[in-house]
Amino acid sequence: MADWSDCLNFGLTVAKQASEVVLSAIQQQKEVKLKSSPADLVTETDERVEKLLIDAIKNRYPLHRFIGEESVAAGERVELSDAPTWIIDPIDGTVNFVHRFPFVAVSIAFAVNKQTEFGIVYSCVEDKLFHAQRGGGAFLNGEPLHASGQEDLSRCVVVTEIGAERDDLALSTMTSNIFRLMRLPVHGVRALGTAAVDMCQVATGGADAYYHIGMHCWDIAASAIIVQEAGGVVTDTDGSAFDMMSRRVIAASSSAVARGIAQVIQAFPCRRDDDDGRRCVCGATGVTGD
Ligand code: IPD
Numbered sequence: 247m248a249d250w251s252d253c254l255n256f257g258l259t260v261a262k263q264a265s266e267v268v269l270s271a272i273q274q275q276k277e278v279k280l281k282s283s284p285a286d287l288v289t290e291t292d293e294r295v296e297k298l299l300i301d302a303i304k305n306r307y308p309l310h311r312f313i314g315e316e317s318v319a320a321g322e323r324v325e326l327s328d329a330p331t332w333i334i335d336p337i338d339g340t341v342n343f344v345h346r347f348p349f350v351a352v353s354i355a356f357a358v359n360k361q362t363e364f365g366i367v368y369s370c371v372e373d374k375l376f377h378a379q380r381g382g383g384a385f386l387n388g389e390p391l392h393a394s395g396q397e398d399l400s401r402c403v404v405v406t407e408i409g410a411e412r413d414d415l416a417l418s419t420m421t422s423n424i425f426r427l428m429r430l431p432v433h434g435v436r437a438l439g440t441a442a443v444d445m446c447q448v449a450t451g452g453a454d455a456y457y458h459i460g461m462h463c464w465d466i467a468a469s470a471i472i473v474q475e476a477g478g479v480v481t482d483t484d485g486s487a488f489d490m491m492s493r494r495v496i497a498a499s500s501s502a503v504a505r506g507i508a509q510v511i512q513a514f515p516c517r518r519d520d521d522d523g524r525r526c527v528c529g530a531t532g533v534t535g536d
Pocket residue numbers: 286287315335337338339340341407408409410438439440441442460461462465
């Protein structure tokens with residue numbers, strides 16, 4: 247089995263550098279542009295941090311490939327081949343970043359032969375560095391992480407997001423999903439505004455489940471392996487195998503909780519990330535500047 251530890255260590259180094267740029271920019275005035283919806287934002291810092299990460303990684307690993315949120319917004323295709331591929335969200339939680347709501351993350355996953363080898367999520371304001379390597383366990387600031395193991399959905403804290411899709415079908419589906427879960431009941435429903443950090447809560451055991459429809463592969467590729475390596479379960483929202491391109495995910499403390507959520511929630515249609523006409527879905531396509 248190939249050892250990708252050198253890439254992981256380099257990824258950890260560049261994630262810390264990226265986090266410093268995010269932290270110094272969060273208090274500054276920002277120019278904000280809209281992408282696919284009024285809640286899908288991009289700033290100069292998202293673009294600068296993505297370039298910083300890709301330039302540094304390319305310089306060290308010239309043959310590696312990239313899927314980056316802002317490169318895709320600028321027109322690049324999403325293509326996960328067998329080649330070593332870095333999947334990057336320079337700022338997960340851009341709405342939070344714009345408003346200085348203190349949950350923003352740099353998310354970096356690395357896949358080979360379409361299998362994720364490691365994931366890094368740096369929650370910048372909290373100074374929490376999550377990472378996991380396939381078969382090596384999951385860690386938060388160097389300390390091992392363990393999912394809660396909870397099997398009873400009615401005792402769960404469930405994290406989710408309304409997401410960036412704002413058409414009627416997406417909104418009614420997402421709100422009715424929250425209603426269905428609350429009615430079960432579950433102990434609570436939470437949302438931090440960053441899919442990557444939301445999902446890492448399942449790895450810490452602080453939450454028992456997370457589900458989301460309409461996010462993208464760069465939002466959740468890194469946190470998916472962090473949850474799995476912490477002993478959690480990651481599936482599609484219909485209970486089938488997790489597919490990072492499908493734009494649907496459940497992360498849970500146990501298979502029983504993942505199944506329970508899959509039975510309760512409904513999905514709205516989303517075009518896959520690797521579909522050529524790739525931008526969403528129910529809303530507009532492409533970048534629409536201010
Ligand atoms: C968004 C965040 C948000 C989620 C959206 C994502 P971005 O990512 O993860 O929590 O609800 O679906 O698009 O745009 O801030 O990188």
